[in-house]
Amino acid sequence: MFGLDNKDTRLLLVVAVLTLCAPFILNPFPTDSAMAQFNAGYPDLMQRFVIFGIFAIGFNILFGLTGYLSFGHAAFLGVGSYSAVWMFKLLSMNVVPAILLSVVISGLFALLIGFVSLRRSGIYFSILTLAFAQMSFNLAYSVLTPITNGETGLQLTLDDPRVLGVSATADGSIPVTNLFGMEMRSTFEMALGPWAFQFNAGYYLCALILLAAFYLSIRIFRSPFGMMLRAVKSNQQRMNYTGLNTKPYTLAAFVISGMYAGLAGGLMASMDPLAGAERMQWTASGEVVLMTILGGAGTLIGPVLGAGFIKYFENIFSKINDHVLHSWFSFMPDGLEDFVVFIIHPFIGKGWHLTLGILFMLVVVFLPGGLVEGGQRIAKWVKGRKNKDDSASATKTPAE
């Protein structure tokens, strides 16, 4: 289907089902139950899942295929956000031109940075991208204040021109982002027994774009272009010796992944029309690196899994506090209960980053292929055991 082989089609369909049914899947617990805090099916969080999914897919096209580790990808996300918000300020509240502009601008930006940075490879490339991103971040905070509004962040105001729309709605408030009249924040709630499912217009827009982005990334992975990028990763010198100039390929990959980041930034601004410089900081770039590695760099589904995993636990883990822990372990004797809570305490709530850091280190040390490799190993182990049983019985049969 769509020019994909069976395996990829199945993968795409699985992702499609998962994203489109996410409001159900992420809301497994009834609203009033004690487990309701593990529900992730509210619009804000679901939007973040898919937006960071897109960001990570894009990053994976660069890092997973070519092996070039960029530590400055958040800059493109920031640029995308800024251009989208400017579109909302100047043109109209429709998200389509905003997203288009954010993709184009971040693509151009990536072309510029990539052209310079890709003259070097390895650690130097990482540091060059890091330097460019920090430069953009510092500029956004200081000199570019007229464009970025500095520390406050770029926001919509009532006296923005909005040529094709209205500056303010009839009741004097700022208009909301929409897709040809469908408001991004409009949410349809469905109560089904004790469950409450929320279907948000903005989420579905993001989800559809995620599917398109995922499809595109499958096509890139399977194309001759993707093959060339993988060849660059495995041995760039050999490519050069065969007389091939790898620069256009790596540059194309860099620009594509920059455009993905810009798309994510544009979507982020479409869901919540403000943009701040802290989105461009290098630790934000580090986050997308974490997502991609944690999920599995170089695999198709890995980055999406990693983004979902990190964003889910970031939200859920930070909500658990000592009180919740005590209620969980209340079945234990008092002293033991306090001890267990004391042990777990540093890792939850505000300590979520500690958990993330440890997890990330463990993944880099033991599971370089990320969650995907972990899944594959488990699958192999299960299969291997089955095969062993089979072969064991097979050796027995002839003897009988």
Add this chain to the structure above:
Amino acid sequence: MDAILLQILNGLDKGSAYALIALGLTLIFGTLGVVNFAHGALFMIGAFCAVTVQRILNLSYEVVDETQKDFLGNPLKVKTSYVESWFGPEMGGAIIDWAVPIAILFAIPIMILIGFVMERGLIKHFYKREHADQILVTFGLAIVLQEVIKYFYGANPIQTASPEALSGVANVGALFGTEIFYPVWRIVYFFFSVVIIGGIFSFLQFTTFGMVVRAGMADRETVGLLGINIDRRFTIMFGIAAAVAGLAGVMYTPINSPNYHMGMDFLVLSFVVVVVGGMGSLPGAVLAGFMLGILEAFASMNEIKSILPGIDQIIIYVVAIIILLTRPRGLMGRKGVMEE
């Protein structure tokens, strides 16, 4: 003239911090070939050593003083720190006052120990893996270290004062016949870093241990073939590099109140410094550290900012990008080392 001198001074204290961190980074890279993204975290831990020492020295107990009464006529509780009660108020007060310099003694063994544990426990397993993997795992470690510090010390910057005697300003200009007032502690910091850098260089240059390490940096395999346990020496060098970063952090606390993410802030800049100086080149790292610190100070002069607004924010990165593109091995890098 005064303005120029002042900017050079301004650049020197920041430059000393850059130079010290970059020196440690280069020691690690030159010996073990590992790109250590956790080096900023070591700097931060050093700073928190100073905080810890100060807190320990300030530990106190309460005594009821019958001679002093509060307005209700009850005897007043007076806090006395243990140090003061042991050494008498004058000596004890002086010890508390000099907490930051005392922290140096405390920080050296701790940082060396942390360095050993880090190298033996984690980094050892990453020699043979790609640079990208090394960056990733040390980046993860940096996050963990900074979160641990945040857990124990909180997220707010902690003010740590320099000793009273060194906290004023001095007229540096007197040397040149003009008047330039400059904080004493920053001058102390500069000389401290010069001593440390000089110490490291003479250690490498004039001791047998240093000679072996230099030989190992040049050709690890041959030194190994000569029957020298080069790995162990490199581990020790890692500990020393960690101690250098830690000391830079200890002494930096009065200049900038330590907080848990100060390491990350310095890390990016010190990497840029290392790259500008040339990866694996110790003099390059020191030179580039001071040079970039001074350049940054000059760029933040109002006269220059009015011509090129915002230049003070990006000057270091601009220099780094130009150097990386025009002179791949940095200012003083060895030919053929990490040039691709």
